[in-house]
Amino acid sequence: MTSGRDLLDGLAHLTGIRNAQRLEYSLLKTLDSIYQSAQIWAIQLTAEGHPESLHSFDRKHDTVTTVPFDQEQQPIPVWLLDQALATGEPSEGTDESGRRVSVFPMSGLKEFSICLAFSFDNASDSESLDALLVRSFLSVYRNFVKLIDDAQTDELTGLLNRKTFEDNFRELATIGRSTHSPEPAGGRREEPDPEETDVWLAVIDVDDFKRINDSFGHVYGDEVLILLARLLQQSFRQNDLVYRFGGEEFVVLAEIASPEMAAATFGRLQRAVADYALPRVGRVTTSIGVTRLRPYMTASAVLDEADQALYYAKANGKNQVCLYDQLVDSGVIKPNVIEAGEIELF
Incomplete structure (x- = not known):
């Protein structure tokens, strides 16, 4: 876990961005620095709430990598993701290799709706996942996407x-x-x-x-x-x-x-x-x-x-x-x- 100062620095960077597409990068980078023992993904959702692409932070190149979402070959148990999307609430379970996986959904933002997924090798690490902290970061992300969207779009047409x-x-x-x-x-x-x-x-x-x-x-x-x-x-x-x-x-x-x-x-x-x-x-x-x-x-x-x-x-x-x-x-x-x-x- 990072220090409270590092956490505030990450939050300050997140709230200083004025480009909605860059917000996801900042969100993933900040959470990656907090939960260094976890694999973290953002699952991009369509306007209808269906998984579209899988995003992860690449520490070596300081960038976000993106691949199309594949129902057959993806690192998150399908049933766990379906449960989170159906209920709108965080879900937790174990994948086939025994890793603990937690999924946090956030919909209602058109093309910027995402699910966050965390995967841990050790049970002790997964127990340290602060669900309230993750949901708070998602709330900040949602609020700033809405602010940016309002500032960048035409009120009548949405363009x-x-x-x-x-x-x-x-x-x-x-x-x-x-x-x-x-x-x-x-x-x-x-x-x-x-x-x-x-x-x-x-x-x-x-x-x-x-x-x-x-x-x-x-x-x-x-x-x-x-x-x-x-x-x-x-x-x-x-x-x-x-x-x-x-x-x-x-x-x-x-x-x-x-x-x-x-x-x-x-x-x-x-x-x-x-x-x-x-x-x-x-x-x-x-x-x-x-x-x-x-x-x-x-x-x-x-x-x-x-x-x-x-x-x-x-x-x-x-x-x-x-x-x-x-x-x-x-x-x-x-x-x-x-x-x-x-x-x-x-």
């Missing part, structure tokens, strides 16, 4: 907000940010090979949105925005980043292998919106401008390129996807020139 994009562009724009996640269902695109992808930014705008608000009222306008947010969440992977920028404008940062696949990916979204009939409002359409992120570009420069492609789509019939590079190559718009002082290293 990330513009401030989050502006605060984190350098980190979000690097391909290295992504980790493997299981292939999603329901028509989402497949996980690309990180070695063969670029990051693409799309600006998505609802066509004639002012007319919708003027004709039907803001309640129906909000319904259109919520529909689009839902279709965006269904269309992209968990590691892709979807924002509402305000009004009827949305932004997506996604890893895609080629211009052709980028056009196809956003084209599917554009058609999905156009095919959906809303009560009273009927069908709505979107115009989408897309550009590829390149080194040394600022967030404003990338957004400007996507906006140029969006404006072209709006001015030439709406309800379509336009790629900035293709428009430049065809000569219909002029390329942006990065001026001195605009360069921002990732």
Whole structure:
């Protein structure tokens, strides 16, 4: 066990983080330093409360390792995990090798819901596990995830907000940010090979949105925005980043292998919106401008390129996807020139 001072240092580090994904790293690292004789895992849960991935702290490399959760090959007895998830209360038992295992569930935080699992070789070590301490750390984790989530998300749609994009562009724009996640269902695109992808930014705008608000009222306008947010969440992977920028404008940062696949990916979204009939409002359409992120570009420069492609789509019939590079190559718009002082290293 660590000293009370080390414990407070860990808690201070945990509460100083403003990125929900980094909270799990801090939580696992702190508990690893407290219970050095234990193996500790965080089991990531889906929004429905099902195990999705297994995370553990790697002391040697000071990082968290992640593997897909496998019901057949995983270090926690399935019955023990099922019991904890079913009751919502901590569960304790023995695995096939005689190790004592304790599981602490925490759900209700969408993609940040987890179960903590502790495994001890010696009964005396497992008896030293302070359940109240672990639950207190989980409470701190829950509270800060909620605070971060409230600060980073749009209240109406639940998507990330513009401030989050502006605060984190350098980190979000690097391909290295992504980790493997299981292939999603329901028509989402497949996980690309990180070695063969670029990051693409799309600006998505609802066509004639002012007319919708003027004709039907803001309640129906909000319904259109919520529909689009839902279709965006269904269309992209968990590691892709979807924002509402305000009004009827949305932004997506996604890893895609080629211009052709980028056009196809956003084209599917554009058609999905156009095919959906809303009560009273009927069908709505979107115009989408897309550009590829390149080194040394600022967030404003990338957004400007996507906006140029969006404006072209709006001015030439709406309800379509336009790629900035293709428009430049065809000569219909002029390329942006990065001026001195605009360069921002990732």
